[in-house]
Amino acid sequence: MSPVPEPRNHPEPGHPESDPASEHPASGPRRTGAGPAPGSAGGAGAGEAPGGSGRRSLAAALALGAAGAALALVAGGQTWSEATTTAAQGALRVAAEGRDVTGVPAALAVVGLAALVAVFAVRRAGRAAVAALLALSGAGTAAASLYGRAGTGALEAEAARATGLVGAGVENVTHTPWPLVSTAAGLLLLLAGLLALRHGHRWPAMSGRYERPSGAARRGAAAPGPERPEEMWHALDRGEDPTRDR
Numbered sequence: 001m002s003p004v005p006e007p008r009n010h011p012e013p014g015h016p017e018s019d020p021a022s023e024h025p026a027s028g029p030r031r032t033g034a035g036p037a038p039g040s041a042g043g044a045g046a047g048e049a050p051g052g053s054g055r056r057s058l059a060a061a062l063a064l065g066a067a068g069a070a071l072a073l074v075a076g077g078q079t080w081s082e083a084t085t086t087a088a089q090g091a092l093r094v095a096a097e098g099r100d101v102t103g104v105p106a107a108l109a110v111v112g113l114a115a116l117v118a119v120f121a122v123r124r125a126g127r128a129a130v131a132a133l134l135a136l137s138g139a140g141t142a143a144a145s146l147y148g149r150a151g152t153g154a155l156e157a158e159a160a161r162a163t164g165l166v167g168a169g170v171e172n173v174t175h176t177p178w179p180l181v182s183t184a185a186g187l188l189l190l191l192a193g194l195l196a197l198r199h200g201h202r203w204p205a206m207s208g209r210y211e212r213p214s215g216a217a218r219r220g221a222a223a224p225g226p227e228r229p230e231e232m233w234h235a236l237d238r239g240e241d242p243t244r245d246r
Contacts, residue, residue: 084172104148135192135193152173
């Protein structure tokens with residue numbers, strides 16, 4: 001009598017029942033890449049671009065505005081043009097400085113520098129208005145510098161002072177590079193203003209920590225208790241009467 005074969009509890013390799021994938025079918029396509037899953041922290045790089053762009057534009061505007069204002073002020077004190085005039089003692093050499101030719105570039109540079117600082121003190125529509133003022137001051141500085149370079153009025157006035165003759169003429173007029181430097185300074189201010197108009201809404205503003213609280217906030221504040229003397233001092237700092245309603 002031959003022995004009865006025992007039932008196999010473990011399927012042989014290669015049998016369909018031995019394939020683990022058949023027991024646990026995949027519920028969806030498998031992600032095989034090493035990149036971060038959608039929505040994970042690794043995909044947050046795209047959200048950092050606006051902040052980085054705001055910081056870069058802020059630094060660029062500050063650098064351009066400060067450099068433009070400084071160059072315009074320095075250029076105003078330099079010699080812009082030279083010429084010769086005829087007098088009884090012969091030909092005299094006369095020169096005119098930038099501030100004698102026109103005082104507009106230096107004045108607009110000061111306005112532009114003040115506007116650059118004021119950009120951080122205002123918000124929303126006020127910031128846009130100040131940024132526009134900064135851009136206009138730069139454009140005006142460049143235009144006034146070019147216009148002053150083409151004129152000879154300051155040289156003629158200097159010739160009249162040197163010779164003592166009203167209406168003394170000038171000849172052999174030459175110009176130094178300083179009017180062009182002043183023009184470039186105006187363009188730098190203009191670029192700073194355009195950056196402020198384009199990216200100013202991303203820039204930080206001065207903190208309102210020390211602003212006086214509104215009336216509703218003051219009324220909502222709890223009255224200082226007699227057991228807390230320091231609260232009475234805080235109330236005085238806020239402009240309140242600590243003895244009110246007592």
